[in-house]
Amino acid sequence: MSFDGKRLRIAILGIYHESNTFINKPTTLDDFQNSHWLKGDAIAREYRHAFHEIGGMLEVLEENTITAVPVMYAEATPGxxxxxxxxxxxxxEMMRGLDAVLPIDGCLVVPHGAGVSEKHPDMDGHWLTLLRQRLGPDMPIIGTLDPHANVSPAMTAATNALIAYSTNPHIDQRETGKKAATLMVETLKGxxxxxxxxxxxPVAISIEQQFTAAEPCKGLYDQAREAAGQPGVLSISILLGFPYADVPxxxxxxxxxxxxxxQxxxxxxxxxxxxLIDRRADFVAVKHDIATLLPKMQEWAKPVLLLDMGDNVGGGSPGNSAFLLAAAEAYKMSGCFICIYDPASVAEALKHQPGETFSLSPGNAEGGYMQGETAFTIPVRLLMEADGKFSEDSPRHGGQVNFDMGKIAIVQTGGGNVIMLTSLRVPPFSLRQLTAFGIHPQQFNAVVAKGVNAPIAAYGPVCPTIVQVxxxxxxxxxxxxxxxxxxxxxxFPFEQDIK
Incomplete structure (x- = not known):
């Protein structure tokens, strides 16, 4: 596609982070470097065939013989x-990279929508506004959002169109990228x-009620899809919101x-x-704690997926809570699997040989939720150690392809429960996190995943019972x-009287 014989050039860039302001530890450059911080052609190599919005953008641009100009994409695990x-x-770095590729004919952007920085609480609105100022009022800027975005007027004022994924777990990211790029193409064509x-x-949807394939979300999405069929409608996005960010x-x-x-x-x-206002009460669920649920485990089809909502890595949690592990050991439940981010325990485990027995205190690492509680120390036997890299080739929440848990150690407790200890924090978005290391959910009575809805895309097909804890x-x-x-x-739900 070209104007006046000149092939069009579309930049692709983004800073992507879901920021939990209730966590004291800030997200740093190391967190981006340990996740995905890519520039130039490395972006296309990583995402061209991935189930990620950038992959969808690249596909549409290439189909229309438009030159894609990847600039920078920086993403860190929520924190x-x-x-x-x-x-x-x-x-x-992003603006310097953009300046180096000018002139361009349009810009595809990949913010998350719930980014918060120390000086700029509306981080996405800030960088999108600067981008608009840099490119001018006539340059088309179109992009994607995670439905957990807390969208500000600044974000929409700085862009021509933003489209959110329509599934949670997010398995339509590539399709959403294609929609954004198609809007760009049609805009450039006039x-x-x-x-x-x-x-x-005036409603904040409770996190455990944000599963889009079931009520109450399903009805809301059905209405949006019906409205999207009206002449002149290009897209309708539902932003479920991210409740763990204290921002306006x-x-x-x-x-x-x-x-x-x-109009x-x-x-x-x-x-x-x-x-949403009329049916707001439907979007607050009854919550079930550990003591209520674990005694019922024997009644449920195995393996049971236990979603550890309080330590949801995809929502920014450290991923090192041992509450469910401690409860399983106390209830003398065997056959449970849990992954815990705990570099100190990995270092201790690596001092031993497979088959050796020693004591660990999982969940007592720096920042762990067990701090302030009675120390939870258990004897374990080392099963294996490994380099924790793995890849995913199916559509999963997050759309990423390559993952790195750092050095890992897999141990078994005296009670017959298995713990995967990791050196880097990785959310449970891929079943390959287990199967790449010879671990299969069918071996267990229960699998603990530190998430709310996101792990369902990976674990749902192999876990007949799914329980939010x-x-x-x-x-x-x-x-x-x-x-x-x-x-x-x-x-709502902080205040009941809303309009």
């Missing part, structure tokens, strides 16, 4: 607020003129994109908002137990 220095470095409207709501944007919202029909944007957005931690399910200083008011 604490991004440190000021880290964000400044990432922003400087076939459409996208305008978008952000409709924020926290809460659920909608983005409606039309072909130059702003249609407003009408559809308000209809969806009214539905209301565990303690910085991602505990009940958002009303956190102290917010910056959220908007009124906001």
């Amino acid at each position: 604490g607020t991004v440190s000021a220095g880290t964000y400044e470095t990432l922003l400087e 076939n459409i003129r996208p305008v978008q409207q952000l409709v924020q709501t 944007e926290m809460g659920s919202a909608f983005i409606v994109v039309t072909d130059n029909k702003p 249609l944007c407003d009408r559809i957005g308000m209809e969806l908002k009214d539905r 209301n565990t303690p931690g910085v991602t505990q399910a009940d958002m009303t137990r956190f102290t917010y200083r910056h959220r908007r008011q009124p906001l």
